[in-house]
Amino acid sequence: MRKIAIDGGVLELVIGDITVQDTDAVVNAANRRLAPGGGVAGAIHRAAGPGLWEECKQIGGIQTGEAVLTKGYDLLAEYVIHTVGPVYHGRSEDAVLLASCYRSCLQLADSKGLKSIAFPALSTGIFGYPVDEAAEIALGTVVTALEDLLMVKLVRFVLFDESVLQIHIRQLDGIINKE
Numbered sequence: 372m373r374k375i376a377i378d379g380g381v382l383e384l385v386i387g388d389i390t391v392q393d394t395d396a397v398v399n400a401a402n403r404r405l406a407p408g409g410g411v412a413g414a415i416h417r418a419a420g421p422g423l424w425e426e427c428k429q430i431g432g433i434q435t436g437e438a439v440l441t442k443g444y445d446l447l448a449e450y451v452i453h454t455v456g457p458v459y460h461g462r463s464e465d466a467v468l469l470a471s472c473y474r475s476c477l478q479l480a481d482s483k484g485l486k487s488i489a490f491p492a493l494s495t496g497i498f499g500y501p502v503d504e505a506a507e508i509a510l511g512t513v514v515t516a517l518e519d520l521l522m523v524k525l526v527r528f529v530l531f532d533e534s535v536l537q538i539h540i541r542q543l544d545g546i547i548n549k550e
Contacts, residue, residue, distance in 0.1 A: 373540050375547065380517045381528040382510075384539045390418035392529060393447050394487035395442070398476050400496065401453040404432045410496045415451060419444040436471030438479045438488035450485065451503070452476045456494030459501070466508050469494055473512040480523050486505065492535060502535055506542040514546055 372382040389397050391410060400411040405427035407416035415440045422444040432477055433439050438454040454476050455467035472493050480488045493509065494500035513526050 373536075373543065377514055377517045380524045380526065381515060382522065382543070383525065384536060384543065385529055386536050387529045388414075389491050389529045390414050390491060391407055391447060392489040392528060394489040395524065396447065396450040396452050396480055396488045397443070397448040398490045398493070399451050399453045399499075399530075400490065400493050401433070401455050401456050403432060403437065405453050405490055409463065414495060415446070419446050419451065420505040427453070436468045438474060438475035440483060441530050448489070450483070452479055452488065454493065456480060456500070459494060459499040460472060462526065465488070465500070468501065469508045470512045472513065473509055474516055477513065477516045477520060477523060477526070479484045481520045484502060484522050486522055487527070488523060489527040489529050492528065492530055492539070495535075500530070503542070504540050506539045507546070510539065510543050514543075543545055 375382050398473045402408055407413055407424055426441045430439055433455055435455045435457050438452050441451050443449050443451050454472040456472050459465055495502045495505045500538045
């Protein structure tokens with residue numbers, strides 16, 4: 372685990388299960404239809420129960436880099452913020468879209484008055500984004516965004532295992548040491 376204070380907020384890096392976080396919102400690594408699937412999306416939908424999919428069907432879908440909020444249903448978190456990360460192709464727009472996911476989620480949470488949010492490592496699963504690159508983009512975006520957020524005071528990255536945690540710690544140290 373790693374925890375640092377940034378501009379009145381806290382950034383945490385932990386190993387864990389996104390579906391059992393006690394934050395105001397958890398972020399779903401969604402597909403464009405917001406449908407249950409594998410990975411994080413499947414786990415969140417299973418843990419939240421069928422009401423989540425019913426609400427997602429009403430929304431219809433979102434584009435890559437966007438974010439939308441639903442109730443959390445049977446989750447500890449009151450809300451789920453769904454975002455669609457980019458499928459990795461090694462192009463510069465991949466980084467722009469990935470950063471947009473994090474920024475959109477944080478801005479949405481802040482606008483709704485939420486104080487805490489938990490993220491998975493977006494796009495690093497089936498979407499193929501290299502963890503090292505994704506961590507640098509994600510953490511850089513969050514560190515910068517925390518300066519402007521009024522309500523969100525805790526941003527937690529809930530990571531799959533020790534190796535992914537260590538990559539995120541290394542990237543965060545690099546970002547903090549540049550400032």
